[in-house]
Amino acid sequence: MAAQTGESASTVLVCGEVRTCLLPTTQALDRRGAAQLLRLRADMYVRVSERPIMHVLSPETLTGVDCRLPASDGSRTRAVGTVIGRAALTEGRLLQTTSYFGLPAVGPDTRRPWGQYLVRPGIVEPFGMLPRKATAAGVLQGARRGELDTGTIAEGLAAQLCRHELLDRRAPFASAPTRLRWVALRTGGDRPAALTNFTLAEDGLRTVKLRLPPDVPASAAAGLCEDLALHDWLLTHVQRMLDDHPFDRADDSRSLAALRPAVTHLLHLWMPRAHVDGALAHLWDTLEAAPGFTRQWQNLVQRIRDQLTLLDLAQCRRAASSKGCEE
């Protein structure tokens, strides 16, 4: 976790956005392909982890910003610094692009030489005092025109990767990207990390609020939010596949076609906290208690298996009856 060195102690708020989508390609990428896709910088390693699920993480890139911060109370705070962008690919199938940055409580009233911002990657300094609560709320509401927009950066990275020559741009089934915006308020040393809010909004937007102790790097929070976003995407899409298809009225071959993508591409991807920093993995417990992400997933998986059993039974019955007719 190179780029975050020394940053956590000075920030009071960390904000970010994760964009999750199906990789637009017929075949899921293997380890080599995934590493090639996410090689955002030729001179840096792509992090590849194969256990318990293949997870490939790109090097981090920076985008310079000098603009107003979003704020729920209409305050206009100018801020300068760099936003980190990175991409992750799970099992060569689900692509996530993330952008995030940390904000200190106070910054100088003038813009400093750019080199000084560059040696503190992922820090955006406010001019004067940071209106912390208003900024956190503003980020979750979404940036207005001209305000720092993590969504633009994450989206730009996703668009860049989806144009990669390795991809045939043919997704195996229809899906919609989701966006997860998150803010993490830095706590004093004694308060533990916490997931204080997860809201499912409309149009594929989710928002998350965290409490983050000073010794946990911002990248760990980004990693947790990527994990939450990935599993939320899976729940959303498998649920939609089951909801959208009229199993009771459709013929068997169409029902099978509706279930196939879930079985082929998605069911094996459920692996909560597999690549979440040890300091934050327990935050999943909150979501498991209510609403119970894994409980809902198991329910969905069971429904798919039950539908497949029914289809199988129906096919056997038809086979048996046609055999009976022949005799």
Add this chain to the structure above:
Amino acid sequence: MPERVFRESTAEPRTRAVPLAHLSLELGHLYMEDFQLGPKRLGEHFAEVRIWADAVRARAARRVKRPRISTCFLIDDYFTRFSTPDEVIPTVLEEAGRAGLTIDYLARESGCAVADGVALAESVAHRLVESPPPGSYGFRPPASRTGWLTNGSRSPASPPRTDRGRTDWEPPVETAARNHSIFMDVELWSDDKNGQRVWSCSFLAAVWQLARLGLLRHLGEPVLVPREQDVAALPPDWDRLPPLIKVSATKAAFSAYRTCTLVPHHFLPVENAVRLVLDQVDVDTAALAQVAKRSADEGMPVPPEVAQRATYVFYEEPGDPIEDGKH
């Protein structure tokens, strides 16, 4: 927290450190024009350089009792190929020796473009994070595609029309201007008629500074690493000479916490451009942290900004060789 049992090395890449001197002192650049003027002219350069080199050493000795200073010299084999290593290098070393100077490390300028199969200049180009002019809220500026880098905002290509239908010129603006701008626009590369990329002298000199500051890595490994070279066995072909060679018995490392470059004053614009580039390179964070820690441990912390670690002496170009007894 219990220690982790399972690890994957591809998920946790490492960055190797390089040995570091206190100061890397550059005794000059050699271009074809200089060489064509003959060894006497070269001797004049070194005689001039000697004065400033002594001053630089005296300054270093004020800060640390036994400063580790390594000297280096750059020969251009990138823009124009002239003569051969076995002819040029002995002459350079001899003339330096005559002036009482020892050259420890010799580099070929093309080594700053590609060294040992690693496209160094291209890697550094990918690391440019442009200084955002006010109003930048997340869209990546396009300069990395144009090959030009500025310290501000250019004049608009099509100026706005005034009420009377006239077009008004709008000045460029330096982002960090104090009252008035000093706007610079630096060409980083061009493509020749065969589509081959040609890096600019300023950009290669920026790569050279990063190498001397111990901040270049490729996949976590140091690049442009010096190799021992027997001066009596120099190859007759530049391509067969390693990009960076050690030609003295010095114990001081090639890379250092700081650099000092002694060059004639016609290099001033080039080195100004180098600073503009250095100010916008997102240097390998792990390498940066290694240098910061080591220098702080030695009680001589480096300035946080990379560009501030490079100092220069611009001396007057020597005129015609001074004849003995004629002053």
